[in-house]
Amino acid sequence: MPEAGLLSVLPINEFVFFINKVVIGGLIIGSVYALGAIGVTLILGILRFAHFPHGDMMTAGAFFALVCASLAPHVGDPFGLPSAFVLMPVAMAATAAMAVWLDKAFYAPLRRANVKPVVMVMSSVGVMLMLQGLIRLFAGTGTRQLDPGPKDIYRIPAGGRDLIVTQPQLLLFIFTAVAVVALHFFLTRSRMGKAMRAVADNAELARVSGISIDHVVRTTWIIAGALAAAGGTLLALDVTFKADLSFNIILPVFAAAIVGGVGHPYGAVVGGMLVGFTETLAVFNWSVLLRPLQPYLPEFVEIPSKIAFVPTEYKIVIPFFILIAVLIWRPTGIFKGRTN
Amino acid sequence: MPLLEMSDIHAGYGGANILNGVSIAIEADEIGVIVGPNGAGKSTSLKALFGLLKVSEGAIVFDGETITNAVPETLVRKGLSFVPQEYNVFPTLSVEENLEMGAYVRRDSFRHLIDMVYGFFPPLKEKRRQPAGELSGGQRQMVAIGRALMSEPKLLLLDEPTAGLSPRYMGEIFERILAVNASGVGILMVEQNARQALGFAHRGFVLANGQNRFTGTGAELLADPEVAKSFLGGGD
Ligand SMILES: Nc1ncnc2c1ncn2[C@@H]1O[C@H](COP(=O)(O)OP(=O)(O)OP(=O)(O)O)[C@@H](O)[C@H]1O
Ligand SMILES: [Mg+2]
Numbered sequence: 001m002p003e004a005g006l007l008s009v010l011p012i013n014e015f016v017f018f019i020n021k022v023v024i025g026g027l028i029i030g031s032v033y034a035l036g037a038i039g040v041t042l043i044l045g046i047l048r049f050a051h052f053p054h055g056d057m058m059t060a061g062a063f064f065a066l067v068c069a070s071l072a073p074h075v076g077d078p079f080g081l082p083s084a085f086v087l088m089p090v091a092m093a094a095t096a097a098m099a100v101w102l103d104k105a106f107y108a109p110l111r112r113a114n115v116k117p118v119v120m121v122m123s124s125v126g127v128m129l130m131l132q133g134l135i136r137l138f139a140g141t142g143t144r145q146l147d148p149g150p151k152d153i154y155r156i157p158a159g160g161r162d163l164i165v166t167q168p169q170l171l172l173f174i175f176t177a178v179a180v181v182a183l184h185f186f187l188t189r190s191r192m193g194k195a196m197r198a199v200a201d202n203a204e205l206a207r208v209s210g211i212s213i214d215h216v217v218r219t220t221w222i223i224a225g226a227l228a229a230a231g232g233t234l235l236a237l238d239v240t241f242k243a244d245l246s247f248n249i250i251l252p253v254f255a256a257a258i259v260g261g262v263g264h265p266y267g268a269v270v271g272g273m274l275v276g277f278t279e280t281l282a283v284f285n286w287s288v289l290l291r292p293l294q295p296y297l298p299e300f301v302e303i304p305s306k307i308a309f310v311p312t313e314y315k316i317v318i319p320f321f322i323l324i325a326v327l328i329w330r331p332t333g334i335f336k337g338r339t340n
Numbered sequence: 341m342p343l344l345e346m347s348d349i350h351a352g353y354g355g356a357n358i359l360n361g362v363s364i365a366i367e368a369d370e371i372g373v374i375v376g377p378n379g380a381g382k383s384t385s386l387k388a389l390f391g392l393l394k395v396s397e398g399a400i401v402f403d404g405e406t407i408t409n410a411v412p413e414t415l416v417r418k419g420l421s422f423v424p425q426e427y428n429v430f431p432t433l434s435v436e437e438n439l440e441m442g443a444y445v446r447r448d449s450f451r452h453l454i455d456m457v458y459g460f461f462p463p464l465k466e467k468r469r470q471p472a473g474e475l476s477g478g479q480r481q482m483v484a485i486g487r488a489l490m491s492e493p494k495l496l497l498l499d500e501p502t503a504g505l506s507p508r509y510m511g512e513i514f515e516r517i518l519a520v521n522a523s524g525v526g527i528l529m530v531e532q533n534a535r536q537a538l539g540f541a542h543r544g545f546v547l548a549n550g551q552n553r554f555t556g557t558g559a560e561l562l563a564d565p566e567v568a569k570s571f572l573g574g575g576d
Contacts, residue, residue: 210416
C-alpha cells in the first residue's frame with residue numbers, strides 16, 4: 001500500500017509547525033509593517049519627505065495605550081478583550097494629535113520657507129531623536145506588559161499539531177484588514193481622499209484647483225498617526241512594550257513602503273506582507289521540515305539541527321537586502337511608485 | 341467696468357522682476373489673447389494674476405474687487421480658474437475625478453456640471469473612468485479645461501491650450517473654447533498660434549520683455565504692420 005506509506009512519510013506535524021512559524025508569523029509581523037508603511041508612503045507621496053520618526057510614533061502610540069490601560073485596567077473585561085485594545089482609539093487620537101502638532105511645530109515652518117528636501121529629512125531625523133528621548137523619559141527603558149492577564153490562545157486542530165493564534169494576533173490581523181478596506185474607500189470615494197491623491201499627483205495643480213493643501217496635510221498626519229498608533233499598540237500587545245520598539249521596525253517599514261512603490265497605500269500593504277514573510281522564511285529553521293527524511297537518507301548524510309538562511313539575531317539585515325534588491329531591479333517598487 | 345483689470349504689474353520669481361509693467365483689461369464675456377515671443381512673460385503674467393507669485397507693484401481688480409496677491413483658493417471661489425501650460429491634469433486620477441477636483445471648493449451638488457463638461461468635450465464621457473495620464477495630448481487638454489470649468493468661473497485663464505497638438509486637435513480645442521465663451525465665460529488665454537487666435541480675440545495683448553508692446557482689439561493687432569512684422573512671423 002504505497003499510499004499509506006506516503007502519508008506516513010508526509011511530515012504533517014512539521015508542516016503545521018511551518019504554517020505557525022512562517023505563514024501566521026509572517027502575516028502578523030507583515031500587518032504591523034503594513035500599518036506603519038501606509039503612513040510612511042502617504043507622507044512621502046503628499047509631503048515629499050522620508051518620515052523617520054514613524055517608528056517612534058508607533059512606539060508613542062503603544063505608550064499612550066499602555067497609559068490608558070493602566071488608568072482603566074478593567075474596561076476590556078466585559079468584552080473579553082485587553083483593555084489596551086478597547087482603549088486603542090484613544091491612543092490613536094492622541095498620536096494623531098501629536099503628529100499634527102509635530103508637523104505644525106517642526107515641518108510646516110520649513111515647508112513655508114520652501115526648503116530643499118534634504119532639509120526636511122534632516123529635520124525629520126531631529127524629530128526622531130527628540131521623540132526617542134521623550135519616550136525614554138516617560139516610559140523608561142524597561143519592558144512592560146500592555147495586558148497583564150494571560151493571552152487568550154486559539155488552537156485549530158490540524159491533524160496532529162494545532163495551528164496556534166493568540167488573541168492579540170487575531171485582533172491585529174482583523175484590524176489591519178478593516179483599516180485597509182476603510183482606507184481604500186476613503187481614498188477612492190470621499191472628497192478629501194480624492195484631494196489627497198490629487199495632491200500626491202500634482203500639488204501645484206491641486207492648489208490651482210482651490211484644494212486646501214493645509215487640510216490635506218492635516219488629514220494625512222491624522223491617518224498616518226492613527227495607523228501608526230494602532231500598529232504599535234497591537235505589536236506591543238503581541239510581544240511587549242519597550243521604548244526601543246521602533247528600532248526593529250523602522251527599517252522594515254521603510255523597506256515595505258519602497259518595495260510597494262512610494263505613494264501607493266496598497267503597495268505598502270503588499271510590501272509589508274512581503275517583508276514580513278521574507279523575514280519569517282529567512283529565519284525559519286528548515287531542518288525541522290527535513291528531519292523526517294533522515295531515515296530515508298544514506299548514513300553519511302546528516303541533517304544539521306539548524307538550517308536557516310539568516311540567524312534570528314540578524315533578522316534586521318533582511319529588509320536591508322530587500323531594499324537593495326528592489327532598488328537594483330525594480331526601483332519604482334511593485335506598484336509603479338514615483339521616482340522623482 | 342472691466343471684468344478684469346491688471347494695471348502696471350511688476351512681479352518675479354524671487355530674483356529680479358520678470359514683469360515690468362504689464363497691463364491687461366478685458367470685459368465680461370470677452371476673449372482676450374496674450375501673444376509674444378518665448379520668455380516674454382506671458383505665463384508669468386497669468387501666474388501673477390492667479391496668486392502663484394508675488395506681485396510687487398501694480399493692482400489687479402477682478403469683478404470690482406482688488407485681488408492682488410490673493411491665494412488661488414480665494415480666487416477660485418471668486419470665479420477665476422486657471423489651466424497651467426504644463427502638468428495640468430492629475431495623471432493617476434480618473435477623468436471624472438479630475439473634474440471633481442475642479443469642483444473641490446463647491447459644497448453643493450455638481451453632477452450637472454460634469455454633464456456640462458461632457459457636453460463640451462464628448463470624448464471625455466467614454467473615458468471617464470480612465471486615468472487622465474493615459475489620454476492623448478488633446479484629450480488631456482480637454483480634461484484640464486473641463487476641470488477648470490467645474491467651479492463655474494466668470495473668467496477662465498488658459499496658458500497655451502493648443503501647445504503640442506496636431507492641427508486637427510488644435511482646431512477642435514479652439515472651437516470648444518469659443519463654445520465655452522459663448523456660454524458666458526470670459527477667456528484670457530496665452531497662444532502661440534497668434535494669427536489664428538487674434539482672429540477670434542476681442543482683445544489682444546502683445547508682450548515682450550515683461551511689458552506690453554501692443555494692445556488693441558484682435559482685428560487691430562492683425563491689421564497693424566508693426567505687429568505683423570515682429571510678432572506674427574512671415575506675412576501669410
Ligand atoms: N519658475 C521660474 N523661476 C524663475 N524664473 C522663471 C520661472 N519660470 C519662468 N521664468 C523666467 O521668466 C521669464 C518669462 O517666462 P514665461 O514662462 O513667463 O515666458 P512665456 O512668455 O510664457 O514663454 P513661453 O512661450 O516659452 O511659454 C523667462 O526668462 C523665464 O526664464
Ligand atoms: Mg509660457
